[in-house]
Amino acid sequence: MDRLIADVRQEYADLDAFLQGVTPDQWDRRTLFYGWTIADEVMHLHQVDEFGRVALTDPASFPTLVADVRAGQAQGIELSQRMRADWGHLPPRDLLDLWRAGWTSLCDLFAASDPQARMPWFGPEMSVASFAAARQMEVWAHGQDIYDLLRVRRTNGDRIRAICDLGVRTHGWSFRNRGLEKPPAPQVRLAAPSRAEWIWNAGASESIAGPAEDFALVVTQRRHVDDTALLVRGEGARAWMEIAQCFAGAPATGPAKGVRVGNPPPEGEGDRP
Numbered sequence: 001m002d003r004l005i006a007d008v009r010q011e012y013a014d015l016d017a018f019l020q021g022v023t024p025d026q027w028d029r030r031t032l033f034y035g036w037t038i039a040d041e042v043m044h045l046h047q048v049d050e051f052g053r054v055a056l057t058d059p060a061s062f063p064t065l066v067a068d069v070r071a072g073q074a075q076g077i078e079l080s081q082r083m084r085a086d087w088g089h090l091p092p093r094d095l096l097d098l099w100r101a102g103w104t105s106l107c108d109l110f111a112a113s114d115p116q117a118r119m120p121w122f123g124p125e126m127s128v129a130s131f132a133a134a135r136q137m138e139v140w141a142h143g144q145d146i147y148d149l150l151r152v153r154r155t156n157g158d159r160i161r162a163i164c165d166l167g168v169r170t171h172g173w174s175f176r177n178r179g180l181e182k183p184p185a186p187q188v189r190l191a192a193p194s195r196a197e198w199i200w201n202a203g204a205s206e207s208i209a210g211p212a213e214d215f216a217l218v219v220t221q222r223r224h225v226d227d228t229a230l231l232v233r234g235e236g237a238r239a240w241m242e243i244a245q246c247f248a249g250a251p252a253t254g255p256a257k258g259v260r261v262g263n264p265p266p267e268g269e270g271d272r273p
Contacts, residue, residue: 183236206234
């Protein structure tokens with residue numbers, strides 16, 4: 001858990017440091033993630049961080065929070081509308097400071113918690129460790145939207161393994177979430193940023209191999225598999241890479257070939273959780 005917390009904290013800190021160099025006018029530029037601006041991306045991260053802080057510090061009140069969110073959604077008020085109403089008036093520097101205070105507090109809560117303790121969420125409850133890993137994944141994925149917008153190539157370290165591992169562990173979920181029969185999990189063999197080799201499901205007959213960064217981009221739905229250097233062998237492995245989804249929620253539309261992130265669903269704004 002100490003290593004996980006350190007990685008989560010560093011994921012936040014690296015994006016925070018990058019955002020400090022973004023000019024005020026760039027905060028209103030739209031990413032390819034549902035047309036969200038950089039400010040929207042940061043507000044969304046802060047919003048879910050705040051949900052997490054409530055779940056950890058006042059779990060008894062969390063069902064009321066969920067009911068309020070769901071009631072708003074039933075009236076057409078999506079999470080993106082709530083976050084803009086709460087923080088959309090803030091200038092970039094103030095929004096960045098607000099987010100930093102929130103994520104720092106959340107990471108401190110992770111450090112003070114039992115990693116196996118269960119916490120409520122919008123779907124099934126989860127362990128604190130699982131929630132921390134999910135936060136690292138989402139910060140990395142939404143950060144990718146911003147790097148892509150500004151045409152900056154991010155340098156990844158080996159902490160990206162946690163995102164790849166989450167991608168592998170959600171193989172079955174990607175199919176169940178769509179009501180599809182799950183094929184056998186393929187071998188996943190990835191080249192780490194450090195040039196180490198990471199292997200999952202070593203004895204499987206089908207396989208996926210290539211750079212760890214490319215695998216993370218596919219399972220977070222930031223790239224289509226055909227726009228990566230991943231080598232996919234087997235029908236089941238290919239089917240997975242077409243629908244891979246390492247985050248919770250309704251089935252999401254992944255990016256088409258040649259597009260860095262997917263298009264919005266027909267209704268709503270694709271807000272999670």
